[in-house]
Structures are given as structure tokens and as C-alpha cells.
């Protein structure tokens with residue numbers, strides 16, 4: 220029988236393993252993330268960091284083990300239930316932004332609220348645009364923004380519905396050090412503001428240095444601390 224999940228964990232992962240066909244990506248990944256905690260995940264390219272984040276969000280499924288998000292066992296949920304759990308509790312900043320090109324900036328940021336059927340979207344979207352330093356740019360299309368601005372749109376969209384868990388995949392990967400530091404400031408301020416948990420995949424030592432914990436992913440799970 221699997222171990223009981225601590226009641227207050229935002230995220231609990233036990234013995235998660237993932238394969239593509241016969242090729243293993245990782246095995247035996249276990250992790251607990253408390254409300255308000257910031258965990259950085261580091262590891263070599265190709266070790267499975269993005270795959271792991273997708274499993275944590277219920278966008279992908281492991282071949283063994285368990286992921287419990289805000290008390291919901293993702294493996295026991297239907298596809299539809301997983302989508303609803305994700306919509307309510309998760310914000311995701313993708314490695315490649317995934318901003319919708321035909322929606323303007325404000326529409327991109329407001330999308331999670333729209334999907335949740337919230338009415339009060341205008342004020343909240345304006346507050347988020349201001350929080351990430353994009354006030355006045357709500358009517359622009361994504362193609363009219365710089366890479367750093369696009370990344371901030373993705374962050375505003377991931378946080379607009381105040382999710383309990385924010386998953387961010389190399390959100391500062393393509394940015395100069397100054398912009399990267401400011402993007403990290405926004406991520407941390409916004410998650411601390413409502414006690415959200417942050418799981419951040421990064422190659423940046425500067426970003427990892429700001430985490431409460433840094434975990435090294437290997438094909439055999441997280442490397443034990445030295």
C-alpha cells in the first residue's frame with residue numbers, strides 16, 4: 220500500500236516513473252511540495268524535466284507511481300476530471316511560451332478566467348499586466364512583443380486565476396540576465412502573494428539560488444543531497 224499523503228501538501232509525488240516505449244526516461248521520482256514553497260528542479264538536457272512537469276500538471280501520465288495535486292489523485296481521475304483539476308489549481312509557464320497568436324495580450328492573460336467562467340476578468344487582467352510591467356500593452360498582439368515581454372505574458376496568464384501550484388519550465392531561458400532577474404522577481408512576488416507553491420525547472424544557477432530547495436533530476440530519480 221502507498222504511504223499516506225500529508226494533508227497540507229499542495230503536491231505529492233510517489234515513485235513516479237516514465238518510459239517512451241521501452242526507453243525509460245526517469246524512475247522513482249518522489250517529491251512533496253508545501254504551500255508557499257519554492258522548489259527548483261535542475262538536471263541535464265534530456266533527463267526528463269519537461270516530461271516530469273507535464274506529469275505533475277496531469278498533461279502527461281507516468282507509467283508507475285502516483286501524483287496527488289491539492290488532494291486529487293491524478294492517476295485515478297478521468298481525462299475530463301484532470302482537465303478541470305488543472306484548470307482550477309495549476310498555472311503553467313511553458314518552455315516555449317504557448318501564447319495564442321491571434322488573441323491580444325489581455326485576452327491571452329484572461330483566458331484561464333474565461334475557462335473558469337469568472338465574470339470579473341477586466342480588473343484582474345489589468346492588475347496582472349501591471350504586476351508584470353506590461354500595463355498599456357493589453358491590446359497588442361503577441362507578434363508585436365519582445366521575447367522578455369512574451370515571457371511575462373505567459374507568467375501573467377499562469378497566475379491570473381491564483382492557482383495553488385505554479386509550474387514553470389525554464390521561464391528565464393531566453394532572457395538577458397537583467398530581464399531574467401526581473402522575471403524571477405515577478406514570479407516570486409506573485410506566488411508568495413497568495414501562498415502558492417512554485418516548481419521551477421531551470422538551467423540558471425541564479426534562479427536556482429533563490430529556491431527553498433534545489434532537486435537534481437537523474438534517470439534514477441532525484442539525486443540525494445551531497
Ligand SMILES: Nc1ncnc2c1ncn2[C@@H]1O[C@H](COP(=O)(O)OP(=O)(O)OP(=O)(O)O)[C@@H](O)[C@H]1O
Nearest residue numbers: 239240244262263264265266267268269270271314
Ligand atoms: N514524445 C516523445 N517520444 C519519445 N521520446 C521523447 C518524447 N518526448 C520526449 N522524449 C525524450 O524524453 C527525454 C526527456 O525529454 P524532456 O523534454 O523531458 O527533457 P528535458 O530534461 O526537459 O530537456 P531540456 O533541458 O533540453 O529541455 C529526452 O531524451 C527526449 O528525447
Ligand SMILES: [Mg+2]
Nearest residue numbers: 268269314388
Ligand atoms: Mg525541457
